[in-house]
Amino acid sequence: MFELHTRLEKDTVPIGDLALCRVLLMNNANYPWVILVPRRDDVAEIFQLTAQDQQQLMLEMSEVSSALAAHYRADKMNVAALGNIVPQLHVHVIARYQDDAMWPRPVWGGAAREYTDDVLAATLSELRELLEIDGLDPA
Numbered sequence: 001m002f003e004l005h006t007r008l009e010k011d012t013v014p015i016g017d018l019a020l021c022r023v024l025l026m027n028n029a030n031y032p033w034v035i036l037v038p039r040r041d042d043v044a045e046i047f048q049l050t051a052q053d054q055q056q057l058m059l060e061m062s063e064v065s066s067a068l069a070a071h072y073r074a075d076k077m078n079v080a081a082l083g084n085i086v087p088q089l090h091v092h093v094i095a096r097y098q099d100d101a102m103w104p105r106p107v108w109g110g111a112a113r114e115y116t117d118d119v120l121a122a123t124l125s126e127l128r129e130l131l132e133i134d135g136l137d138p139a
Contacts, residue, residue, distance in 0.1 A: 002039040005088040013115075015124060016133035020056040021091075023064070023133060028112040029119060032072045032095040034064055034127070043089045046081060061091055067130050068095045078107070 004022065012024035012035055020040075026033035038057055043049060049057060065077045074095035081091045094107055102110045115123060128135055 002041065004037060005086050005090075007086045008035065008037065008088065008090060013120065013124065014135070015127050015131070016135050018060050018064075018131070018133060020053060021060050023127075023131060025120075025124065025127065026092075026094075027114055028107075029115045029123075030101065030110065030113050031107055032068050032074070033107070034068065034093045036060055036064060036091040036093065038089055040089075044083060044087045045089060048089070057091070061093065064093050064131060068093060071130050 002022070004024075008024060012026055015023040015025050015034070017023065017039070018036075020038050021036040022039055024035040024037065026035055036057070038049060038053060040049065040053065046054060046057065061079055065079055068074065069077050072095040075098045076096045078094040078096050079091065081089060083089065096103060096107075098104075124135070
């Protein structure tokens, strides 16, 4: 049974599921920042996925990146699977702007700005519609 790493659980809000990945919103309102987590047990690296899952992951990364880039009019999309702190395979998809606070540096290490309840609810709704996914049951 798929379990989300506790650090990802703590730092994100669930948006919903695609065919392979759990889609999460990073709780940092400074950037449109989504995380894709393949719902596979004991996978830390992309090469550990089956060939079919690797193809599905690439498709989902591309679709989410394209949707975020167009919707948020990003100057650049940052897409990365690092996993230095969280060993569970996950892919960051972040819309970036030449005038954002961390440009051109990576977003890690900058001060996070948590979503307010109202903005979070609106953002989740917007992303679910944009990505054409249903929300997860809270239970």
